[in-house]
Amino acid sequence: MKNYNIFICGVGGQGIGLLSEVLIQSCLAAGYAVLGVDTHGLAQRGGIVVSHLRIGTRDKLFTPRITPGEADLIVGLERLEAYRGIVNYMRDGGSCIYYDAEQQPIHVRMGMTDYPAISELEQAVAERHGKLERVFIEDLPDVRMQNTAVLGRIASFELVEGVTGDIIREQLLEISPAGARDANQRVFEQAMAART
Amino acid sequence: MSKFAENMIRKDAWTGLMMGNHALVRAMLESGVMVVSAYPGSPTPEIAAAIEIIPEEQRPIHFEWATNEKVATETAFGASINGHLSVVFFKSVGLNVALDSAVQLSMLDCTGGMVVVIGDDPGANSSQNEQDNRHAGRMMMMPIFEPGSPSETYTMFMEAAELSKKLKLPVLFRMTTHVCHARELVEFGPIPDFDYDWTPQYHAKGLEYWPITTAVFPLKRKAFAKLAAVEKHALSSPANRVISPNGSEAVNGRRLGVITHSIPAYSVLECLDRSGSPIDVLKLGITFPLNPEQIVDFLNAHDEVFILEELDRILESEIKAIAFDNKVTTKILVRPEVEHLMHEFVPQRVWDLFSGFWPECFEPQPARAEPAEEVSPRLAQMCPGCGHRSAFFAIRELIEEEFPDTITVADIGCHSLGSMKPYEMGTVLLCMGHSNGTAGGLAIGNDKRKVVCFIGDSTFFHAGLPGIINNVLYDRNVTLVVLENYTTAMTGHQPHAASGEIGDKIKIPEVLEALGVKFLRSVDAYMQDKLKDHMRDAMNHEGFGVVIAKHPCMLKFIRDKRKRAAATKNAQSVNR
Numbered sequence: 001m002k003n004y005n006i007f008i009c010g011v012g013g014q015g016i017g018l019l020s021e022v023l024i025q026s027c028l029a030a031g032y033a034v035l036g037v038d039t040h041g042l043a044q045r046g047g048i049v050v051s052h053l054r055i056g057t058r059d060k061l062f063t064p065r066i067t068p069g070e071a072d073l074i075v076g077l078e079r080l081e082a083y084r085g086i087v088n089y090m091r092d093g094g095s096c097i098y099y100d101a102e103q104q105p106i107h108v109r110m111g112m113t114d115y116p117a118i119s120e121l122e123q124a125v126a127e128r129h130g131k132l133e134r135v136f137i138e139d140l141p142d143v144r145m146q147n148t149a150v151l152g153r154i155a156s157f158e159l160v161e162g163v164t165g166d167i168i169r170e171q172l173l174e175i176s177p178a179g180a181r182d183a184n185q186r187v188f189e190q191a192m193a194a195r196t
Numbered sequence: 197m198s199k200f201a202e203n204m205i206r207k208d209a210w211t212g213l214m215m216g217n218h219a220l221v222r223a224m225l226e227s228g229v230m231v232v233s234a235y236p237g238s239p240t241p242e243i244a245a246a247i248e249i250i251p252e253e254q255r256p257i258h259f260e261w262a263t264n265e266k267v268a269t270e271t272a273f274g275a276s277i278n279g280h281l282s283v284v285f286f287k288s289v290g291l292n293v294a295l296d297s298a299v300q301l302s303m304l305d306c307t308g309g310m311v312v313v314i315g316d317d318p319g320a321n322s323s324q325n326e327q328d329n330r331h332a333g334r335m336m337m338m339p340i341f342e343p344g345s346p347s348e349t350y351t352m353f354m355e356a357a358e359l360s361k362k363l364k365l366p367v368l369f370r371m372t373t374h375v376c377h378a379r380e381l382v383e384f385g386p387i388p389d390f391d392y393d394w395t396p397q398y399h400a401k402g403l404e405y406w407p408i409t410t411a412v413f414p415l416k417r418k419a420f421a422k423l424a425a426v427e428k429h430a431l432s433s434p435a436n437r438v439i440s441p442n443g444s445e446a447v448n449g450r451r452l453g454v455i456t457h458s459i460p461a462y463s464v465l466e467c468l469d470r471s472g473s474p475i476d477v478l479k480l481g482i483t484f485p486l487n488p489e490q491i492v493d494f495l496n497a498h499d500e501v502f503i504l505e506e507l508d509r510i511l512e513s514e515i516k517a518i519a520f521d522n523k524v525t526t527k528i529l530v531r532p533e534v535e536h537l538m539h540e541f542v543p544q545r546v547w548d549l550f551s552g553f554w555p556e557c558f559e560p561q562p563a564r565a566e567p568a569e570e571v572s573p574r575l576a577q578m579c580p581g582c583g584h585r586s587a588f589f590a591i592r593e594l595i596e597e598e599f600p601d602t603i604t605v606a607d608i609g610c611h612s613l614g615s616m617k618p619y620e621m622g623t624v625l626l627c628m629g630h631s632n633g634t635a636g637g638l639a640i641g642n643d644k645r646k647v648v649c650f651i652g653d654s655t656f657f658h659a660g661l662p663g664i665i666n667n668v669l670y671d672r673n674v675t676l677v678v679l680e681n682y683t684t685a686m687t688g689h690q691p692h693a694a695s696g697e698i699g700d701k702i703k704i705p706e707v708l709e710a711l712g713v714k715f716l717r718s719v720d721a722y723m724q725d726k727l728k729d730h731m732r733d734a735m736n737h738e739g740f741g742v743v744i745a746k747h748p749c750m751l752k753f754i755r756d757k758r759k760r761a762a763a764t765k766n767a768q769s770v771n772r
Contacts, residue, residue, distance in 0.1 A: 011574070012576075021213075024213060024379065025213065028213060028381065033381070034213075034379075034380070034381075035378065035379070035380050036378065036379040036380070037374050037377050037378045037379065038377045038379075039321060039373075039374070039377065040377075046574075046576055046577045046578075046579065047574065047575070047576035047577075048574050060469065062462045062463070062465045062466035062469065062543070063459065063462045063463050063466050063542065063543055064374070064378050064379070064380070065374070065542055065543075067542065067543060067544045068544075068564060069564050080571070080572060080574065081574070083569075083571055084571045084574075087567040087569045087571055088567065088571075105572055105573065105574035105575065105577075106575055106577050106616070106617055106618065107572050107573055107574075107575070107617075108572055110617060110618060113570075113572035113573070114572065115572065116571070116572075120569070124569055179762070
């Protein structure tokens with residue numbers, strides 16, 4: 001198979017580590033080889049966090065980083081970062097699944113730049129002949145579960161053959177801290193069912 | 197115990213998904229490492245996290261955070277000459293701090309073995325420069341191992357530790373940011389039954405640990421002899437290998453080869469997979485000392501060899517010298533542009549570079565069009581509730597209103613972010629602890645502009661004290677603001693001398709008083725009016741003055757509170 005590239009992006013503190021861990025373990029469980037790398041220089045200080053996943057067969061995987069313009073799937077946990085991911089990394093015909101959280105950077109707060117409207121993401125995706133899937137749960141019990149919601153929506157599509165929703169759910173529940181397991185499962189199912 | 201910790205210490209062989217930093221810890225356990233010391237700095241703190249997650253009673257490794265990288269190095273050295281295999285780790289620029297001690301080590305018998313692990317940062321992902329510590333390895337006369345993946349981190353650490361023990365020679369283990377943070381399945385071996393003998397074995401017969409004046413030369417000769425042994429070892433080491441993914445054949449009558457290292461080697465292999473060209477790759481895991489025979493053999497087997505390295509022209513220079521000495525006629529190709537001496541070599545960049553030399557193998561590709569969309573930048577910023585925010589806001593306001601033209605000097609830590617908008621406090625930055633020295637220099641002969649410098653509490657102890665002492669001694673017209681948040685926040689909340697998590701708190705106000713600081717005030721960073729009053733008085737004070745703006749790191753404060761709440765809840769449910 002051709003490598004499948006997932007580019008995960010968001011802001012420090014949104015739980016990208018857990019999200020990418022669940023996706024890697026799911027792909028491994030489905031029998032694929034995976035390489036990943038996180039970049040998080042100043043992540044805890046509201047900076048950009050990015051995780052690259054490359055899925056395929058061992059003999060065709062060399063470096064974990066995705067070349068700009070070659071991601072099959074952009075997973076965003078925040079609108080501006082999803083937009084940045086689409087613009088820089090989405091391949092022609094790729095997809096983006098993002099949680100529509102809004103964390104304005106200092107440039108936007110100071111009026112130096114604009115925060116993107118949803119329509120700008122739609123347009124950027126359309127220009128790349130791709131698909132956009134917005135995830136947003138009105139009554140999310142805890143902002144720290146935005147990553148779970150996105151996982152639930154990813155699970156509703158079998159984007160990589162064999163990496164099924166059941167496998168992703170199983171890996172999520174395996175990795176979730178015991179105290180948060182039930183709540184995570186509820187959010188996961190809700191997001192999975194709400195697929196457009 | 198967490199599943200991660202259980203896996204980390206399981207005795208039998210297993211395979212698991214592992215980050216480079218974590219694979220390193222398993223390698224330490226399989227090698228019998230007994231002492232690890234460190235100072236936190238990206239990309240390495242996860243090494244400590246993987247050690248500390250193992251419950252102390254089941255952890256064969258004695259681990260500790262040191263005051264700075266130099267102390268960490270000395271701690272590991274002391275353990276090693278006592279017969280215990282030791283590791284010290286820190287980030288790229290940490291080696292600058294450690295160097296004063298580290299340069300002696302290869303002359304002294306490190307009997308237990310010692311590995312110096314550094315996280316270099318090509319691409320300056322989280323550092324103030326891209327310094328290439330392969331230079332330092334040469335100056336320190338330490339062999340350099342360069343893994344390019346988590347699996348190689350594991351296997352090469354085992355090899356490095358073994359070699360270090362055998363030769364009693366410290367080894368520089370050079371990881372880079374994206375080796376530290378890469379994740380893949382790693383096949384681990386079993387942990388042997390070590391006896392972890394803590395008997396102190398230090399023994400000096402004469403001056404073999406005393407490198408001063410004429411005593412230096414026999415010791416230096418010994419270091420050269422050890423390096424010669426490593427050079428021999430390099431020839432048979434699995435870390436140095438030739439890879440021919442598409443077979444070896446001539447291309448248009450020329451046999452082509454690449455000599456490379458670390459992550460760039462994998463970028464080359466990815467390009468070769470796309471290209472299908474029969475080009476050979478000599479991947480060097482031990483990049484110092486080079487084995488001339490190995491290099492000459494590879495050069496002579498090819499008509500053209502490209503030397504692809506990341507950052508400085510180190511392999512290029514040494515390989516060219518070897519080729520010259522051995523009358524090699526192979527055409528040696530190197531990176532042509534200054535731009536190539538910066539940043540990381542991801543596959544696309546390697547392809548573009550090679551296509552300029554070997555277009556028949558790497559078809560030139562049009563540069564990817566810059567996306568038309570403008571996306572707002574996102575700078576890292578201080579967290580909601582952070583005391584630094586409040587302090588910078590108040591100090592900026594005071595300076596604007598009453599002391600225009602004040603020069604502000606930044607230091608390393610979360611508060612470095614104060615240099616950016618909207619505060620723009622602290623406009624000159626060098627390294628950990630520089631602020632007092634630089635501010636002192638800015639104050640010399642200067643009766644026109646005020647000088648204010650900042651420092652965090654971990655940095656205060658790390659490298660801040662000498663500069664502070666200088667400002668006290670010369671009674672410089674400088675106002676120091678100590679931004680005290682009771683932790684080493686930027687790198688993930690490691691403890692320090694004043695955090696109270698290691699031993700008794702060494703209290704910063706008491707240290708400053710004992711040093712003879714005449715003007716000293718302390719205030720919570722959120723009491724802005726009082727902070728401004730103190731700052732006004734300090735800046736009007738003739739000579740050196742210190743204002744401590746304290747406020748706990750809110751990120752840590754909230755996490756600790758959550759943990760405590762969870763612990764209480766657990767205890768209650770047990771009681772029921």
